[in-house]
Every structure is written in C-alpha cells, then in structure tokens.
Amino acid sequence: MSYLGPEFDQPRPGGPRRPRRGPLTVALAALVPGALLGWVVYETVGSSDGGGSDQAAVRSATASPTTSAPLLPSYPGEDDKQSGASAGPSARTGSSAPAASGSGSGSLKGKVVVIDPGHNPGNFQHASEINRKVDIGTNRKECDTTGTSTNAGYTEARFTLDVAHRLRTLLEQQGATVKLTHDDGSPSWGPCVDERARIGNAAHADAAVSIHADGAAPGDRGFHVILPGPVHAGAADTRPIVPASKDLGERIAGNFVRVTGEPPSNYLGGGTGLVTREDLGGLNLSTVPKVFIECGNMRDSKDAASLTSGTWRQKAAEGISAGIVSFLRGS
Template structure:
C-alpha cells in the first residue's frame, strides 16, 4: 500500500465554476422569502390583512370589522312629492272694511250668494279670519315637510279683502289640486260644541257640477274628521250632523263650483266658552293643523 502522510491529501474531483446568474439567484431568493414572510406577518401597507389589501385593490371600503349600512344611503323621494293641496283660509281679516265688495252676489250654480262674509269671532274679539289664517299656515308647513306642494287661496295682506267664493273654488280647480280644504270656525249659540266637516252634495245646475267629486270628497272628509278628532280630542258637533261629525250641503259656492275633491271644516264653535278656550290656544291650533294634515295625507296615499 502507498503511504499517505499528514502533509499530503489525495487529489479531489474538480467542481464546476458558478456562473454570474447562479450567484445572483442565490442571493435574491432568500431575500424574497424573508420579505414575503414579513409581509404576511405585518400585513399590507394600509395595516390590514392580505384579504383587506385585496378589497382595497378593488376599491371596496368594507373592512373585516365593519358592514355596509343603509343609514349612509341618501333618502329617497317623498311619496307625496308632486301632490298638490289647496288650502282656503275662510274669510279675510279686512272684509269688514269692504262691505260693498263682499256683499256683491256671485253665481254658485244653485243660486246667487254674497261674494264673502266677515265671519264670526269669540266673545273676546279673536276673529275667525285670524284663526283660519293661523291654522292654514301651520297646516301648510306640516304638509310641505312631507313633499306636498301647497297653495293658499289668499295670504296675509293679499288680497286686501275676499277673494269671492267662486274665485276660491277656481284657484283649486286651476291648480288641479289633488285635495282642497276650506278652514272655518262656527258662530253657533253658546252650548253648541264640537266640530264638523262639510261635504259637497251632488249638484248639477248652472256652472256647478259636483257629481265627479262627491265620492272622493266624502273619503277626504271622513279621513279628516277621524284624524282631527283623534289628535285634538275635540268632539263631533252636538248640533250639526247627528253626532257623525259630517254634514252635506249644496248651498256653498266653494264646494258647488269645485272640480277637485274638496271639503270644509268647522273646527269648533267660537261662541262657546269651552271651544273658544281651545281655538284661542296656539298649542291646540297646532294639534288642529296636525289632525287635518293626517287626514289629508291618508287621502293622498289612498
């Protein structure tokens, strides 16, 4: 055997030399692996998980700890948008200064009647015209908040008197109103209490023809009577309507000449002490407007 001493190693097989590309890959792979592990541990640059990063890349704002809410959606259009209501505040505070004008007769189909009247008042001097204008403004504000278009037949200071009953009806007709209401308060003897709603009778005479509106006006009137009583607590009239709170008439120009569903409401008796105490109270008048509005809205939604 040949001797192999400590200072002598046998010759080893020669290894092939590494090329430049091999060296580069060997350096990059460990770095890439380290970076991937760090990314998975820490998360995306936005601080979320890889799932969050995927959502962010698609533009989604939903995170793992939150869900979409309907509260963020803008409110839809009011179901009453486009509906038109005409409110007719009974009488005018300055009618008493224009007696010649308001006493002029106008044709209401069944007969001729005064253009308008002064209305009544409480014993303390609070006029029906003041009451009707106040309730009309309150009612208008409530309905407009629900998307309804509201028109008044007249407003404070304009016109200076009237308008005549035939013109009041025409305003509702020209507006193609979905509903029209004339607001009043009664002047019956003391002891007569409560409210009533006046419905149009079936009239077909002269320039009056209510046949098409009798049915829908009755629906409107019943809805107003029911809601007004519930909200205000005011009882049905004890002197008109036989306890039903409804009365049908054919001698009112504002109803006879209307071509749209229309009713009158006598909100209470100004000459009765108990009713007068309510009619002169602002908080109660707000209830009156609320009750009327709920009746109108129920009709518009039907």
C-alpha cells in the same frame, strides 16, 4: 263660519382639573390626549345641531314618523305671541292666488293641496265688495262675509290663517306642493267664494280644504266637516267629486277628533262630525275633491278656549294634515 251664505343651557365640556401631585403626573399626562380627543368630539357633535341634546329631543318629537322632516318652525298664536315674532311664514303677495310651494321630496311629492283659509281679515273694511252677489251654480250669494269671532274678539279670519300656515308647513314637510287661496293681506279682501273654488280647480289640486270656525249658540260644541252634495245646476256639477270628497272628509274627521280631542258637533251631523250641503259656492263650483271643516264653535266658551290656544291650533293642523295625507296616499 257663522253665515248662511258664503306656539338651556348647553352643557359645557371639561372635567376635573389635573392635580399637581408628583407621583401621579406621568400617569395623568398619559390621559390628557384621550380627554382632549373626547372634548373635540363632544364639541363637534354638539355644535352640529346648534343646541345640544335638548334641541335633538325636540327635533325627534316633531319630525314626521315617515320622513326625516326638519324641526317645525314655531308660529306664535294670539295667546303665545312674542314681541317682534312673525305670525307665520313670509307672505306670498302680488295676487289673489299666492304662488304654490313645495319641498320637492317626501311621500307626497307630486301632490298638490289647496288650503282655503275662510274669510279674510280685511273683509271688515270692504263691505260693499264682499256683499256683491256671485253665481254659485244653484243661485247667487254674497261674495264673502266677515266671518264670526269669539266673545273676546278673536276673529275667525285670524284663526283660519293661523291654522292654514301650520297646515302648509306640515304638508310641505311631506313633499306636497301647497297653495293658499289668500295669505297675509293679499288680497286685501276676499277672494269671493267662486274665485276660491276656481283657484283649486286651476291648480288641479289633488285635495282642497277650506278652514273655518262656527258661530253657533253657546252650548253648541264640536267640529264638523262639510261635504259637497250632488249638485248639477248652472255652472255647478259636483257629481264627479262627491265620492272622493266624502272619502277626504271622513279621513279628516277621524284624524281631527283623534289628534285634537275635539268632539264631533252636538248640533249638526247627528254625532258623526259630517254634514252634507248644497248651498256653498266653494263646494258647488269645485271640480277637485274638496271639503270644509268647522273646527269648533267660537261662541261657546269651551270651544273658544281651544280655538284661541296656539297649542291646540297646532293639533288642529296636525289632525287635518293627517287626514289629507291618508287620503292622498290612499291608505
């Protein structure tokens, strides 16, 4: 957010052929039933996971340590996109607040998480709409902005949606009900920052996280988590959510650096990876624990290399998820 306003072959059964040697015929014939039985068992077990031992290993490596989660779907990124592959789960269209979803089981059953992907890929075509001023409590600011991009043109809006999809999958595997403020072109622009806050409020979210990437000067590196300051003005009153939001933000920051290896910002937050602000409508108008995370600086070549990597974006989602899970469990 660079504005002042708002990604084998299955072994085949079988064994050595039975040689035609008269003296051994009877002995070998006695072994055939056992071999056939072993083959049947092999085929049954092998076909049950649809891919043999290699897929089982992948399934073990990607499952949550606390749940028997299914194999994670692979969301192709901008650098690992396959022809004809979807960029994420099927879009939930029809309103600016896509329907919530959840697996209904797991350690986060009953918990609601709202994910707010910063900006919208369609904002570029709706300048007049996103420039409209909205009330953020302390003053009036733009409805939204286009966000930033890497020097090669990979936009913040595409980045945030990709990470949001990955994060949604991880949280749903834990049993949480997850709601996105917008998804895959619905709506075609926005929502405005005040509406993004209201979506979290209306969902009675246990935690809300707005995902961004920064557009600072080259050489400025690292992530930072933005916490709401104590605002009490107009329609804004963050005082009830400040302590919980700080707890949420600290847990996300700690897990983000641990999982991704991305350093805390060297230009904001004094090396803590935490920044408090009172000028963001998405925080000012929230009545539920909420933070922003700037995952890195898109204008720095080292950070851009990470942000444009599908592998790294998966780690980013895992780090954010770990922080949210820790917060919701209170552990």
